[in-house]
Amino acid sequence: MNVTLLLIAADIVAAVILSLALYYRRHRRRDLVVAFLGVNVGVLAVTVVLGSSEVAVGLGLGLFGVLSIIRLRSSEISQREVAYYFSSLALGLVGGLPATEPWIPVSLMGLVLLVMAIADHPRLLSHSRQQTVQIDRAVADEAELRRVLEARLHATVTSLTVQHLDLVDDTTLVDVRYRLRPVSTTTATATTTATATATAPDSLTLERTR
Template sequence: MRLRSTELAQNEVACYFSALELGLILLVMFVGDHPRVLPAHRHQTVILNRALAEDGELYARLEEALHGQVHSATVQELDLVNDKTIVDVRYAYTPRIHRPAAQATISAITTAARRTLSRHLPCIMP
């Protein structure tokens, strides 16, 4: 049995594997950079208006300011004279749910009314 195809030259094989490698690299970059893979992870440079040299205090202040969990913080500049800190931060953002003030007030009034009614009319209100 004999195959009738011609042999590939060395430069054709090199081009084939180079194209395959570039395609795989682009696929990996597309998947890794997709917003669904790490949707809450962010990276920022933050300037704080206090010189914070202690890691615990720095992380606590950054988590409070950024509303998330800090994974790493690299101090770029610590200026004790002007009292400022420049930090490169990587963190996971955790959105906070804010209820409008009117809705919170209505909810508080409704709860108070239920308590009053349940005290005065125990047979009607469960």
């Protein structure tokens, strides 16, 4: 009984950290915070009530599959949010299944939080981007399309997939993965100097008006 209460407490703490300290702090979607916490506590409650050594494995796999189908079919969410969703679900399962050694599930909860904290950190692969871009030209040649995208995005294209090539309306719809180019120090300094020079006369005018 004491082990069960310990695991329940550990799961609730882990779910709050995952939903609020990690997800909401970085992405600011309140509706998914409610979903993550609701799924976690619901799975935890059902697993604690029904979990036994005989049905634990089947129960875990069944809940994991059924709840994932229900949630993923209800609305469109990004792959990042899918990862948070399954992490919340996994925390509930780990916390609710019976365990003789509480340090094992607690360690697994910590591992889930650690992986999500690192994998979703803003500095990890911070220059990588993905967009679906529609170009007002029908470009069939991949090399030319890459040059057009790099010129318009001011980035280095790492991968592209043409989703729709319209020769009638002269448009191209492409899914592009690219890496932002670092802004050079010289360019940044020149921009800052130009901005300061442009705003200086206005400041002087205000001072003289006063």
